[in-house]
Amino acid sequence: MQKKAAVIGLGLIGGSIALAIKQEHPGVYITGTDVDEAQTKLAVSLNVIDEAAPGLQEAVKEADLIVLATPVATTENLLVQLAGMSLKSGAIVTDVGSTKTSICEQAEVLSGKQVHFIGGHPMAGSHKSGVHAARVRLFENAYYVLVPNGPGSSEKVGEIKEWLQGTQAKFIELSYEQHDMLTGVISHFPHIVASALVHQVKGMEDEQAWVTKLAAGGFRDITRIASASPEMWTDILLKNNDVMRQLMEDWKQQMSAIEQMLVLQDKQQIYQFFEHAKSYRDGLPAKKQGAIPAIYDLFVDVPDHPGVISDVTGILGRSGISIINIRILETREDIMGVLQLTFRTENDRRAGMQQLEKHDYESYIG
Known part of the structure; x- marks a missing residue:
């Protein structure tokens, strides 16, 4: 029988989780819904989800996994709604909230539903938002906290890790108080x-x-x-x-x-x-992601003449290296200016540094 997942909230986080599930489990059928109908339609057109559900009940009724990718207060309200709906026996319900106590306490409303709630918090993000910014590698090497909550939920931790294996995240288990x-x-x-x-x-x-x-x-x-x-x-x-x-x-x-x-x-x-x-x-780990997403900045000395910014970005673009932000610093020494480039990962920054140095640009990590 085909496995089914439902993603409620199709923004950056929900969309990225859906993509990660699709990559690791191509046979899974994913339904989704969002309060913003345009986001739901976009998620379908981008193949982030397979089907747009008209509402919560339609999205979750046959789901083996339900992901609540919404703000904390919204998640609490959704848990109450789920308690009054028909859910598949044995289904796992999880969330992505940045705080866990109030959500896990609210999840007790599901105690009689024969489903298992496991709180979740993927510690990764981006300066972008919306499903169009979703990407399968968003959580790669990031910590993903799982919080088993309620009878039988601990036995389901292995199952939810299997569901989320495509995130390439590092799973850790904590109590909600921790x-x-x-x-x-x-x-x-x-x-x-x-x-x-x-x-x-x-x-x-x-x-x-x-x-x-x-x-x-x-x-x-x-x-x-x-x-x-x-x-x-x-x-x-x-x-x-x-x-x-x-x-x-x-x-x-x-x-x-x-x-x-x-x-x-x-x-x-x-x-x-x-x-x-x-x-x-x-002494803190320098190359590992923590609760605050790491910043991968590279500073590049550039001469003050027209076209230098497009030259730098062109070098990176032709090498397939993406930057997520660029800033021109005011501080100058002699005739040199400084570009501050922000990369998504340490590997991208290292590759960018190598390519720029091949073209005689001096760069350094601040």
Whole structure:
């Protein structure tokens, strides 16, 4: 009998999961639906899914796997709807939410349905959105957290890994409490800090006119994550509320300790603060993906003359190397400008560097 999967929410993540399932399991029939009808139609035309379902019930009624690729609050509502529908016995229901506690607790409404809920969080993304940006390699080498939840779900972990094998992700199992604490400290809280730093700089604009110009370089880079979707991050922080407040308390204690070092002008303590941070940070894995997608930037010295940007992008294009962003830096030395190129993967960056150097462009990793 032909296996069937349903993907609810046909954006970047849902579309990429559908493509990964198709690649690994070409015999699987995938139905899908999205609140945006145009996205659903586009998913069919791009062969991301096999059939557009008119609604949730039609999409899931015969599905062996149901993927809820929607924002956390929407996923919670969908779980309630699923509880009132006819679902295939033994089916697996999973999600892709960035927080897990509220979703896993809500999933208890499925306890009498003879289905198995396994929470999921693929830790990968892109600056693009929508099903047109979906790609089969989006999750390659990224961590994909699985959260077994409810009776019998642990026995189904192997089955969902088989379903998602085409993602080429690294699967790890966590409890929902572990997941929310870990992602809180290494992903969610840094977004608060980055956004707070941006607010601090913005607040100085009226009195310090130069602040915007000086913030264009390194400050802009270290606060890059503050450019993420406000809607998404409002949802994430509210759903991970308890963890966020605990981390804020810890942060305030950390800042108070540093403030005291400055009051006392304690040179040794200040030095140790920076030295310990440097030592730990330098020891973190450099080439592995974590909760925050890695940034693969390459800086290229270019002469200031017409056509140089098209020359650089042409070299990369002819070699089949894609870039996802290009930026012209204001800082110059003598007559050289600097291009900041952002690649999707470390392999793309390395290949780009090699091709540019063959054409006498000096490039370096910042």
